[in-house]
Amino acid sequence: MDGMSSTPVLLSMPMVPRQRRSPEEVAAAAPVTAEKKVLLAAPRGYCAGVDRAVIAVEKALEHYGAPVYVRKQIVHNRHVVETLEQRGAVFVEETDEVPEGALVVFSAHGVSPAVVRSAEERGLRTIDATCPLVTKVHREAVRFARDDYEILLIGHEGHEEVEGTYGEAPENTQVVNSPEEADTIQVKDPDKLIWLSQTTLSVDETMDTVRRLRERFPNLQDPPSDDICYATSNRQAAIKKIAPQADLVIVVGSANSSNSVRLMEVALEYGAKAAHRVDFANEVDESWFEGVATIGVTSGASVPEILVQDVLRLAAEYGYGTVEEIVTAEEDILFSLPKELRATLKEHGDSSRGLGGRGQRPQA
Ligand code: SF4
Numbered sequence: 440m441d442g443m444s445s446t447p448v449l450l451s452m453p454m455v456p457r458q459r460r461s462p463e464e465v466a467a468a469a470p471v472t473a474e475k476k477v478l479l480a481a482p483r484g485y486c487a488g489v490d491r492a493v494i495a496v497e498k499a500l501e502h503y504g505a506p507v508y509v510r511k512q513i514v515h516n517r518h519v520v521e522t523l524e525q526r527g528a529v530f531v532e533e534t535d536e537v538p539e540g541a542l543v544v545f546s547a548h549g550v551s552p553a554v555v556r557s558a559e560e561r562g563l564r565t566i567d568a569t570c571p572l573v574t575k576v577h578r579e580a581v582r583f584a585r586d587d588y589e590i591l592l593i594g595h596e597g598h599e600e601v602e603g604t605y606g607e608a609p610e611n612t613q614v615v616n617s618p619e620e621a622d623t624i625q626v627k628d629p630d631k632l633i634w635l636s637q638t639t640l641s642v643d644e645t646m647d648t649v650r651r652l653r654e655r656f657p658n659l660q661d662p663p664s665d666d667i668c669y670a671t672s673n674r675q676a677a678i679k680k681i682a683p684q685a686d687l688v689i690v691v692g693s694a695n696s697s698n699s700v701r702l703m704e705v706a707l708e709y710g711a712k713a714a715h716r717v718d719f720a721n722e723v724d725e726s727w728f729e730g731v732a733t734i735g736v737t738s739g740a741s742v743p744e745i746l747v748q749d750v751l752r753l754a755a756e757y758g759y760g761t762v763e764e765i766v767t768a769e770e771d772i773l774f775s776l777p778k779e780l781r782a783t784l785k786e787h788g789d790s791s792r793g794l795g796g797r798g799q800r801p802q803a
Contacts, residue, residue, distance in 0.1 A: 446649055459727045462757045467491045470728035476761040477754055478684060480677035480737035482648030484691075487669030487772040489514045489642035489741045492547035493523070495568040495777050498791060499544060501635050502783050505787050508543040510534055510550065513568065515696035517718050533791050534558045542566070547741075548599040549573040551606020566779045570630055572638055572668040573600055576708055577607050584608030589626055591615050591659070593648050598697060601637055618644060621651035633660040638668040639698040639740070641705060667777075669772065670740045671698050675705050682709035685735035687722030687727055689754075690716045692739030692747050699739030711735060720749035728757045 460468075494511050497509045505527020512520050512530060520530060522801040528544075534557045537543045542564045542757050543555070549569040569577075583590055590612040594601040605612050615621055615634075626632055636645055645667060650735060653659050665672070682688060692699020699716055707713040717723055730733075734754055738747045751762060776791065777780065784791060 442569055442736070450579050464723075464727050465725050465757060468726075471730060471732050471758075473732035474761065475732055475758045477734045477736055477751060477759050478681045478762060479751070479762050479764045480671070480674065480681055480735065481764050481766040482677060482768055482770050483744050484675045484740070484744050484747060485734075485740040486549050486570075486740035487770075487774045488572060488670070489516075490774060491774045492568035493519055493568065494564055494712065494791065495780055496523050496528050496533050498675055498776065498780055498784060498789070499566055500528065501541060502780075502787060502789070503542055504629045506541070508537045508541055508544055509546065510537075511548065511553070512695070512763050513544065513546045516546075516693050516739070516743075518740040518743060518746060519741065521781055527569070527712055534561060535544070536561060537561065537563055539563070539686075542576075543766075544568050545600065545693075546746070547573070547605035549577060551603050553606055554603075564779075566777050569603075570638070571734075571774050573603070575664075576604050576635055576638065576662075576666050579635055579666075580604050580607040580612065584611040585636075588613075588631050588633045588660075589613070589628065589677055591624065591626070591632065591634045591652060592636065593645055594640065594662065597623065598637060600639070600697075601668075604635065604637075614727055615648060615652070618648045618651050621648045622655070626656065629656040630658045632656050632658065633662065636666040637697065638666060638694075639671045640667055641701045641703065642667055642672055643705070643708070669770070671701070673768045673770060674702060674737060674740065677765060678706050679739070680736065680767055681708045681735040682706045682711040685711045685733050686731040687712065687733075688714040688735040688737070689723065689727075689741065691718070691739055691742050692716055693718050693741070696739045699742070701736055702739060704735075706735065719746060720753045723750065723753055725757065728754075734759055 461505045496513050506529045508529050508531055540562050547570045548567055580590055591613050593615045596614045596616055606738055689709040690702045701717050703714045
């Protein structure tokens with residue numbers, strides 16, 4: 440727990456009763472003879488970058504008081520955003536919505552230099568909660584652009600992280616949205632070309648895109664190290680192991696969470712008979728359980744564990760009380776809090792740091 444002393448704020452949303460069909464009705468509709476169970480993916484849920492970003496906002500609220508402005512959703516999870524809003528965080532789309540001189544936190548997805556400049560021009564105080572693994576990709580973009588490379592940035596146009604990385608070297612960068620785009624993209628010099636990527640993509644699809652790019656541009660260089668981060672890769676590896684045995688996979692995560700949506704796609708690709716994404720347990724449609732023996736459960740990197748536990752409780756009501764955790768990796772990554780906060784925390788004798796792992800902070 441790293442000496443955290445702050446009051447935990449990630450409360451479970453009250454579950455809306457949604458007994459449209461009782462467990463007995465569901466069982467009668469499609470009897471299941473095999474043992475009913477849940478295979479629970481590990482790792483799942485919070486990554487070190489998300490934990491750090493959420494704690495940064497909590498600490499800013501604690502030490503500077505509300506309101507604390509946050510540019511974009513601090514992480515892509517409805518529950519986290521709504522809970523922080525209740526504490527006094529104000530989420531804005533752009534820095535020009537922040538009153539001059541106020542405090543603004545940049546989200547875990549990162550920002551382009553233009554956003555940093557705009558905040559400076561407005562005299563805003565800033566805390567940069569960009570995940571260090573996103574910052575690493577920014578640095579790669581800057582470095583390769585300086586060396587006059589053309590950068591093929593594999594990622595989803597319009598996603599905040601892609602906007603931020605692209606903004607580091609817009610003159611030298613083209614976004615490649617899909618494997619299909621790799622077949623048509625035009626480059627200036629095929630011998631001075633490097634690919635980088637968004638951190639939360641499907642590992643397999645990205646490799647397919649790279650393969651197709653390399654067929655056309657054999658001298659395409661790889662990034663110095665993987666851009667798809669450890670958390671994305673680990674969560675996909677865990678669901679790949681579960682999916683072939685699963686009649687149903689439930690991914691807990693928000694619709695705008697890239698890594699959560701990828702988990703659903705990967706589950707289907709690796710043999711899950713059905714896969715659904717929910718923000719909260721009360722979005723689970725009980726008809727999904729019909730004829731289902733094995734349910735796979737996982738959660739995206741921005742999802743507090745308590746939301747997964749809500750889904751497990753609901754599944755248990757429908758007879759899936761046996762839960763087997765399928766562990767494919769251990770995570771112990773820890774990031775220190777943004778530097779702008781560290782000095783203030785030190786002044787206040789607060790020894791908090793960022794946390795890693797799966798959101799194992801105590802939950803109220
Ligand atoms: S998903 Fe990866 S890149 Fe994104 S915040 Fe988490 S650790 Fe950082």
